[in-house]
Amino acid sequence: MEHDRRTYWRSPEALDGPAAEPAHPLHTPERFANRRDFLKAAGFTIAGAAVSSCSRAPEQRAMPFVEQPDDLVPGRSYYQTSVCGGCSAGCGVLVQTRDGRPLKLEGNPGHPLSRGGLCAVGQAATLGLYDAQRLTAPRMDGDTSTWAAVDQAILAEMAAIRADGGAVRVLTGTLVSPSLLDVVRRFVATFSDAVHLQWDPLPGSATLEAHLRTHGVRAQPRLRLERADVIAAFDADFLGTWQSPVQFAAGYRDGRTLDAAPRRFSHHVQVESRLSLTGARADRRIRLAPHAVTTLLHAVASRLGELAGGETVLPPPDMDAGIEAAAADLADRLWGARGRSVVLCGTNDEHAQTVVNYANHLLGAYDGVLDLAAPSRQVQGDDGAVDRLLEEVAQGHVAALIVAGVNPVHQHHRGAELARALSRVPLTISLAPRLNETAAATRFVCPDAHPLEAWGDAEPVAGILSIQQPAIHPLGDTRPAIETFSVWAGEGAAAQDLVRAYWETAVFPRQSDHDEFLGLWTAALRDGVVAVSHEIVPPSPFDSAAVRAPAVEAPPAGHFSLVLYPKVAMLDGSHAYNAWLHELPDPVSKVVWDNYASLSLAAARSLNVATGDMVRIEADGVEAIELPVFVQPGQDDSIVAVALGYGSVLSARFADLGPRWIGSRVERRASDLVGVNAAPFRPAGSGSTSRVVRVAPTGTRQKLASTQDHFRLEETGSVRQAMEDLPPLIHETTLAALDAGGDRGDADHGGHGTGHAEPGLWPDDHAHTGHRWGMVIDLASCTGCSACVIACQVENNTPVVGRDEVSRSREMHWLRLDRYYTGSDDAVEMAVQPMLCQHCGNAPCETVCPVVATVHSSDGLNVQVYNRCVGTRFCENNCPYKVRRFNWFEYAREQPIENLALNPDVTVRSRGVMEKCSFCMHRIQETELEAKRQGVPLADGLVQTACQQSCPSRAIRFGDLNDPDSAVSVAMADPRRYHVLETLNVRPAVGYLTSVRNREEL
Amino acid sequence: MIGRALTLLLSVGFLASLGAWLPQAVAVRLPGQHTGYEPVQPIAFSHRLHAGELSIRCTYCHWAAERSRHAGIPAASICMNCHRTVQVTMAGLRAEVEAAEREGRDTQPVSSPELQKLYASLGLGEGLEPDPALTPAPVPWIQVHALGDYVYFDHRAHVGVGVRCQTCHGPVETMERVRQVGTLSMGWCVNCHRDATEQGIDGRQVHASLDCSTCHR
């Protein structure tokens, strides 16, 4: 049977019956209290009552509105602007809402920072909204309570604290919302001794402190990569995880355009110890040990000082000849492009950051690429905040602690200590939306609303403001943090009023475009962003006296430097409840559902371990952790790299995710959690960037699930030889070669849209007279950030299958990123090629299907008809690109809440059915129909696939190949265009543009 | 002898093909085919009266049909456009007048018992004023036409091109209670698409796609 699509239409009334009790581990018995409100919001709902018999149609209820809203058409999607709440980058989003149900977040193309892109974490936010394990009511002393009771108790205690003059500490992450910050300030002001502490789980305060020293302002300059011609990044994964990757990717892409005139293509050098996504994209990658990265940085700055006129601010470090040569080369390049070059550093070391500031100062970056006058507010935290808090608690004079937005018990290296300390604070409150480690240790939990449920705003960069507007009434009895603080400050205003009031009093005066506040407010809601003036704290002249040479120290022999890093999908772990993010393959390692100890090939050999062998990581004063090894090419031999954010209790729900059957090997790990928490190994304080650890094999093994295997490494002899002889599947070239006219992809073919030059065995019977859809992916722009993978999953109801199934190569993503390594192990380069259904004109899959379940449509799509498919898997066997996905089990489940995240435009596939990329044909149809209804032609660019829409670097072009002027036709005619496996002559509708690196040698 | 054999072969073939067409020939209802489904609705709304006798356009109530995938069940508030004033049939009104005359009293405001359910759904009390004691709740209409879960039908595309509602829904204007007339089977859709492409709609040429992706995705 087809999965009953109606289940996610099911009204919450149906939850009352025992029949709706889902038998799934994700389920929690807690219900949404405010059903009636949700019903109003959900509007047109068809509730399927399970009455089925042979003679009668099953009875289904169709619930109309009671009051018809003026501007709402049932079944149509509406888009409203908002702010992504996934992290503190504050990207602008459009929320797609259908019948009262937010379905998908898309980047807001009008936002000047994110410019229409949205990362994987942002895309996955809807699953967080429909998370049935979210807290649906406040908790008091371990029990579910009511807001009235909780507020009464808290206010009483706060009154006592106010009377006693007790100390109150509010601990949050970076608050990118000015109105929330304002309310917190007002709340703090009601106490005689109250402090608002900002602390970021992914530390970044060294940059702020360094600027305080060198420029007199504690600020993070806004990074405008579109203005950079030479970028030297030291351990800064700015395209993957550093600060605001979507914004940086958009800027980076604008600085590297081959199709614009005049052509600009920046030169990007990445110096790093582990292979990051940014390093993979770089034109030149220098692999060094962490301490050597710092040495090189120092040497570059020192050399720049020399070039700038023999200044002796920073004497060169002790270094070997290799680093010296690299430094000289790098410094020369940077100097040659001064005013248009920048040095970036992700090392959280104040001294190193002063050196960075010095280099940037010499390069004139502060006049172009870096904007200190309109600084970024995305990272505001103070790394020492929690340490100081712990001291204060130890002294016993903290009367109340409120934690919001962060989970320090899990994320801070002294988390365990903090958990104990919490019991010594009389009043502890967490605002966590889920019962995380910190919330579990506090007396009160006052769950914050999901960003899609609450009013708010964001000012990620000074002067660029967005409003976060709710798309749905809160599903549970949660309350936005801004309201909660307002209540406790004695105001008790609603979030909308608070935000509006702030904008009226604080934002409206900062602009002159609108005479009336309503004009500004409407514009902000409509456009999602307004630019206003902002207070400028003038930086003082560069203080070269503040530049300090960073200390460098190599790990002692037999030890490793432990590099802790955030993963693209998991970041600081605050989204560890999100199954989509756990199943998103790491773009570099392709591993899902785990963190692991990355070791280079040489390091693994020296320890006599291989991928999957468990190692114990030990350091003094920290409880040892055990992790499976992952052998990572391109990594420095002296480090072991471990991802942060894992091992959270939020992931306990996935303990046995996946289909259960006789052969399933759902491995019980040491704990029920996904991965291991490495936060305790964080280096204490600022100044050192990595920790020295001992690594020892335990002799046990733990299988890692990966979507890409490593046959190439395992094989020897003739099989290996045959593998080496395979032609390359991905095309890469250099700017120099491109200019010389060589290695230009497969340019010898005529335009794809105008017919084929290749001979065929039979006449082409099938003229595509109307539209003919096609796609071109520019590999010179693609960074591998994986936003498209999640966008596709959200859009197309792709199921999550779990670790066991992925380890059987049964992942379901319709769009995957094929990763290719090139070069030798000591100079590994990585390239990424997104792979999706190629919609071949002569599709091998179609010919072999016995029941015509996969055929070609008149507009050039290779369509898969799920309800006709009987599941022979012949098409999958015959697909050279292996992009078809089979439903091995019934993955869809009766999950009344979670299933609300399903896209009603796309069939939920049942067991035994093949599925694959459809080029988002429902989006094509919707746009086509709407254009038809309105009587307007379908303009190029109106139809956007989900992957294309989400792409921060706009690497994907989609459109009509029959229109010679469409962007996709132009790209198809690009000399860099090639098709994967072109020799098979299956005539794909997806083309790729050769990846380009800006350097001389390939 | 050959003649005998051929007769036999032909009759076997004939019987075999008869077997295949049998379900249609004797109107056997295959599973999932619900022609004739005519559920009793929570309010005895008469399409015959509204669409037939009163000639109200279909899209007056089902206004979304022109703009959306769904035709939409009208909200209770749409009913109130008329039923704020029209509260009872003429016959009901006469009966009250006659009853009042018979009993020698003044006529009282009357409303049809079916409309009372509508008012209750809107939470309206005496004099059609909102009654705080009543909670508005949607009328739980029973869906008559249910397509397969894997079929995507868009009213907007059909209404926009001029397909009459009756083409698929039958003579709704004559139905006291709505009944499913079409089989809603794939062949039923496809044949209409074929005919429309061949013959056009109201003399206009149309292209009704036969691509699988038109309905399945």
Add this chain to the structure above:
Amino acid sequence: MDATATGTMAPPLVDGHVTAGQVTREVADATAGTPTRLWTIGLLLAVTALGTGVAAVAYLFATGIGTWGLNTTVGWGFDITNFVFWVGIGHAGTLISAILLLFRQRWRNAVNRSAEAMTLFAVACAGIFPLIHLGRPWLALWMLPYPNTRGSLWINFASPLVWDFFAISTYFTVSLIFWYVGLIPDLATLRDRTENPRARAVYRLFALGWDGSHRVWHNYESLYLLLAGLATPLVLSVHTVVSWDFGVSILPGWHSTIFPPYFVDGAILSGLAMVLTLLIVARKTMRFEHYITTRHLDAICYLIIVTGGIISVAYGIETFIALYSANPYEQLSLANRAFGPLGWGFWTMITGNVVVPQLLWFRAIRRNLVVLFVLSLFINVGMWFERFVIIVTSLERSFLESSWASYTPTLIEFAIFIGSFGLFFTGFLLFVRLLPVISIAEVKLLLPHDAGADAAPVEAPAPAGQRYLVYRSEAALLAGAREARQRGVPILDAYTPCPVHGLSEEMGLGRSRLPRFCLAGGVFGAAFMTGFIFWVSAIDWPLNIGGKPMNSLPAFVPPIFEATVLWAVFAAFVGFLIVAGLRPFKGSKTGGLGVTDDRFVLVVQENA
């Protein structure tokens, strides 16, 4: 009988001095009485295996194809391996029955019945796998072209799976008809011998009123030859079509033009090996040493040597083509096959299919039944691995290395594999108990001349106007007939336990009319199918399938061929029933005369 077996230099096909009556007794009586202990144990084992398989299939249906070790890259594993394996086994039966009949290899008469039964059970086992391998097996019906409520959405006649469907179902049907036609005279024998009234009713149903009439024998022999003629291209077509499941794909290691002959040959090799296995067992357990002689085993061994040699050449060509083509994907496929993670499977295949057949050159090995038995098993294992290696290693590593994956079968797959053996042996063991394992009628043709049987005829009671002259041997009957003709006595008919060659001339019977039925049926089948496919694919609902023309005739040839054969066989069989006047439950007029045993009755006109 004088002209048949005794005059040759070859060892006799039936050992010792066996009379027709003895054949009837020995073979027919094997179906009665209490089963041997060996048989009972065998059946218990087979039923247990079958039960295991049934349980595993039930679990599979309840849970999903995910209970198999397949994945996105390796979409087929044990399922299609077993399918191809069993289809291959099914080849030998029809080969022995049909092709050897056409080549007049008389030794086949003793072994064809069991070989045909083997074919039927093997094809039944094979047929199960394509059904259960479907993601949604309950929709298997959709593989059939039938008018439906979907606007009559048809099927893709260019898909090798559709060809498979037609090929396997036609092959099964034709094999069944062939086997049944061969059984009719023997069923009559059983009907005439059994004491059990219930059994007799069943035999009466299926014996169709067979009375050994020579007029029926005359058409019967024509039918048998027609069926053999039609089954011969069919047997070659079946594995050809199966090989196209792989051959027409674009996967390196599958995409190959030598697959059809290579697969057919492999199928015959595996089928012969299985026949050898079964015959050695049957010969031992049923004590049929004098019917299944060393000459039979030798003949099969010679065929194995030939087919094993052909397959060795095929392997060589595959290697040559991969190297000669300079296609890197083909070369990887080849290297991976031999030296990749499943390389051991490849070398098992080479051992079983290349090395083992060559051992059969040695007479000592052929004579040692234990060794022969073990070697025959080796060949079957080798052939199973051939299919496994082709299917799995090709899929494991194809074009995009990012998608390479490995395959590990699960317990459920093993259980279903065992279950298929259970089904095969359950069927076969029941067959040897319930039906004559050796064709009684056909073996009688091989018997040595019995001089004592040339006695003068005895008169038997006959209907008015007729005289029944009962002879003890074929030769005596022929002599009597010749004498009657010379005396001008009209010969009305003859009732004989086996066809008597030469009698038709004595009786003045012309050629049978069955070939004309057959031709008409074949022409109709071909024309109908061609028209139907063309109408479906190009007129009723044309679809763009892989960019190919709507009417891609070459791709439609396999189903047209199968339909041609199927209709020709149907027409010949039905025509035979009509011409011979046979029908179920018809009684026999000659029940008491022993004409289904060892009596030969000549019917001549009285008073002449």
